[in-house]
Amino acid sequence: VQLQASGGGFVQAGGSLRLSCAASRRTSSNNAVGWFRRAPGTEREFVASISWNGGRSLYADTVKGRFTISRDRATNTVYLEMNNLKPEDTAVYYCAAAASAYGGSSSESYRYWGLGTQVTVSS
Numbered sequence: 001v002q003l004q005a006s007g008g009g010f011v012q013a014g015g016s017l018r019l020s021c022a023a024s025r026r027t028s029s030n031n032a033v034g035w036f037r038r039a040p041g042t043e044r045e046f047v048a049s050i051s052w053n054g055g056r057s058l059y060a061d062t063v064k065g066r067f068t069i070s071r072d073r074a075t076n077t078v079y080l081e082m083n084n085l086k087p088e089d090t091a092v093y094y095c096a097a098a099a100s101a102y103g104g105s106s107s108e109s110y111r112y113w114g115l116g117t118q119v120t121v122s123s
Contacts, residue, residue, distance in 0.1 A: 001025050001112040005095045008117030011085055017119060019080040021095030032103030033071065033078040034110055037091035037119075044107060047093070048080060052101035060105070063089075085121045092116040 002024035011017055021033060034049035048069040050057045057069050068081040078095060096103075096110035103109045 001031075001097050003095050003097060003112055003114030005093060005114040005117040008093060008119045010120045010122070013086055013121055013123050015085050015121070016081070016083045017085065019082065019093055019095075019117060019119075021078040021080075021114060023076045023078075023097065025076075029073045029076055030101060032098040032101055032109075034096050034098065034103045034105075034107075035069065035078075035080045035093060036096060036107060036110075037089075037093045038116075039088075039091040042091075044094070046105040046107070049098075049103045049105065050078060051103075056102065058105060082119070085119075087121050087123045090119060090121050092118050 004022045007019040030052050035047040038044040048059045050069045054071045066084045071078040094116040095114045097112040098109050099111040
């Protein structure tokens, strides 16, 4: 499975962006997908995840209420809608596919990783 994240960019605080994660194979539609991010000088952190059928989603407390994860199984694409962005959201965002239908928040549950897309939020 190959994943490609896109949609990052430069935005002012309070703005919005929508990230997309496109998977190369339809078999990934049976796997959970998660978003993680890494800011300069920090560890990679969990952002959000969604189960194989979209019925279960999980968010980090830092983004809850501002970010929404969704998936379109027909196109094998997972989205991360990010609203009310803050400077502390600045990071490279990665999408990853889990080895199972429910991924959770641990990066160890995710087997396939995309290259990431940069999100920069100015104050």
